[in-house]
Amino acid sequence: MKLIAEYTDSNIECYTEATKTGGKQHVIEGVFMQADKKNRNGRVYEKSILEGAVKKYIDEQVSKGRAVGELNHPDGPTINLDKVSHKITELRFEGSDVYGKASILKTPMGQIVEGLLDGGVKLGVSSRGMGSLEQKNGTSYVGKDFMLATVDIVQDPSAPGAFVNGIMEGVDWIWDNGIFVAEDLEKIETEIKRTPSKHLASAEIKAFKNFLSKL
Numbered sequence: 001m002k003l004i005a006e007y008t009d010s011n012i013e014c015y016t017e018a019t020k021t022g023g024k025q026h027v028i029e030g031v032f033m034q035a036d037k038k039n040r041n042g043r044v045y046e047k048s049i050l051e052g053a054v055k056k057y058i059d060e061q062v063s064k065g066r067a068v069g070e071l072n073h074p075d076g077p078t079i080n081l082d083k084v085s086h087k088i089t090e091l092r093f094e095g096s097d098v099y100g101k102a103s104i105l106k107t108p109m110g111q112i113v114e115g116l117l118d119g120g121v122k123l124g125v126s127s128r129g130m131g132s133l134e135q136k137n138g139t140s141y142v143g144k145d146f147m148l149a150t151v152d153i154v155q156d157p158s159a160p161g162a163f164v165n166g167i168m169e170g171v172d173w174i175w176d177n178g179i180f181v182a183e184d185l186e187k188i189e190t191e192i193k194r195t196p197s198k199h200l201a202s203a204e205i206k207a208f209k210n211f212l213s214k215l
Contacts, residue, residue: 068084
């Protein structure tokens with residue numbers, strides 16, 4: 001499976017809501033994902049596939065208050081709690097668009113987002129998920145195994161595309177004991193464990209160089 005991230009070219013609205021304690025809560029809202037349309041990365045999510053992934057995410061994450069995202073994309077599918085900036089509170093389909101709403105959290109990364117928004121910085125969102133890719137008539141279609149991981153906050157729409165094509169999609173990920181791990185890292189770890197101790201240092205250097213060459 002590949003780690004797939006998509007920047008959504010749409011206007012994300014920012015506003016504040018009053019909290020129960022009389023304070024203010026920063027909120028972002030807009031189109032988080034789109035189906036049946038070739039995106040900036042040349043990929044298409046068929047609506048039936050995206051609907052299934054979104055419903056699963058709502059049932060398992062949003063409805064249970066566990067749907068959180070990060071500021072900028074990390075280099076893997078796992079949610080890093082120390083980088084979390086917002087909580088996704090709503091996802092819904094309107095035609096082929098997935099509208100979303102997220103509350104900015106009072107975490108270190110959330111406070112950075114608040115500062116950027118207060119300063120008038122235009123931010124966007126980018127979905128992150130796992131799935132296979134299939135070529136049809138020169139277009140890359142996301143497979144039926146697609147799983148939505150989260151929706152992150154990003155600033156530069158060009159960066160996620162370059163990052164994904166250069167690194168994220170250059171690594172195959174496998175499911176191992178409840179978590180996704182990079183398949184190449186799994187192979188490297190096995191090879192190193194089989195290496196005699198006297199050759200361990202050179203084996204580690206060789207394996208690391210080999211891994212970097214595939215990124």
